[in-house]
Amino acid sequence: MRIGLIAMSGVRVRNEELARLGLTLPQFVSRGKVIASLPSLGLLTVAGLTPPGHEVVYREVAELKPDLALEPFDLVGISSFTAQIDEAYALADRYRAAGVPVVLGGLHVSLMPDEAAQHADSIVLYGAEGVWPQVVTDAEAGRLRPRYEGLRARVFDDAYYAQPRFDLLAGRPYNRITVQTSRGCPLNCEFCAASVRITSSYQQKPIERVVREIQIARETTRQPFFELADDNTFVNKKWGKALVRAIAPLDIRWFTETDISIADDAELLELVAESGCRQVLIGLESPDVGALDGMDPRNWKKARAPRYLEAIDRIQSRGVSVNGCFILGLDSHTPDVFETVRDFVRESGLLEVQITVQTPFPGTPLYRRLQREGRLLQDRFWDRCTLFDVTYQPKHMSVADLEAGMRWLFSEIYNEQEFLRRKRQYMEIAKACMN
């Protein structure tokens, strides 16, 4: 069979004013561009899991021309996040109308299976590990089942693991390549719509496999910059040290997402810096401690918040920059929050900042709570799950206040002068740490 795997890549913003503003805000645009240009590691993994004897073709949705005839495939697999899901459904409908069987998978499909099933011959829930070879066999025999359940645990076990097909990316201009080292996150924050929703426990990939994947990806793409596509890489500090010791000789530069506890371990920080880590993205969520109450079941982030400034300084003083992420519109936030975040950013010395609005992705505890409280603005708003569009009634301000406040904060933080100020702050930290 000729199997087409189609990635619904790209970043979407529905709020027109914000989209317009984005065009003039350099740092806001740059992270968006990076995200938009990441390959779909999920589909590369699906390609790796495909049994031999089939031709696998990887396509980014932007490469498909809506006006042209559909590229001929015997089976189509589509993976999409929530904001792009309606585009994914439309594409799936086109292929199905042309008689090509379509399989849908990914986070949104796993969380909204009944909806997705209306646009697919078959859906795959959770990981593709443990089930994709069967899907292909059934498709070839013309007996696809409507629903398959992949693994939620042990996804990196020998029996289920397959190396992602990085060779499918050869010749494409990605500015970084993704490699996964772990799946899930023990924090389980209320808003999180990442891999924690499709895993039953935090799982780590054997380190020798991570090393091999980086080597293969580097050979085939010539790209020296990697993004560890994890939700929280350094949960286990001992494993984290072994990981970075193993990747240090590979002479790569890399970025990952982790939590603030990385700052607790001086040895780990040293190793992370020496192994080529350029930046860690950390969900600080809010500088206001009270706003973090109940965000995760153990109130872990709330307990950590009073030491954020010290922790950021400790990480950045090792030569690793921090991209601090903040969520606007948490339940305790009043219109004061915008200035509070701006002041914290200025004081912190964060080299990069990511500001988003709280977003109740379907299937998350946050979505269920806001639905229960009657605060969702629409029943179905998936195309507005962009992280920049307000989709619910905030508790202590109006929707218009939140939108206007976010625009104000963007203009305060993402401007040339602030960008230079953050650079200068970072240089002063670097100078202070030089012998």
Added chain:
Amino acid sequence: MRTNIEARIRELIGRVAKLDVSQLQSDDDLVERLGVDSLQGLQILAGVEKQFDVRLPDDELIKMRTIGRIADAVHKLRSASKDVSQSVHHEGHEAHEEITGRAL
């Protein structure tokens, strides 16, 4: 002096970006040609400021893309600072003369 500055900057860049110093040319673009990332760029500029005891103008940081350009900026700042220090010394001398009524 300018040559010496450039040599020291070259060494610094080689150390931070793990590049072969002998291959670095004065007009190589650090980002486009040498693959220096933005963070390394800031570390290099911080190192330059520390090593030469100067402060590069914030609004010109973005333009510091070649070894030659950084060396020019450092040279200019150091020359200016030398002029100022000589001028301060000279003015101080004249003031002292006025007060004491005699040459030192």
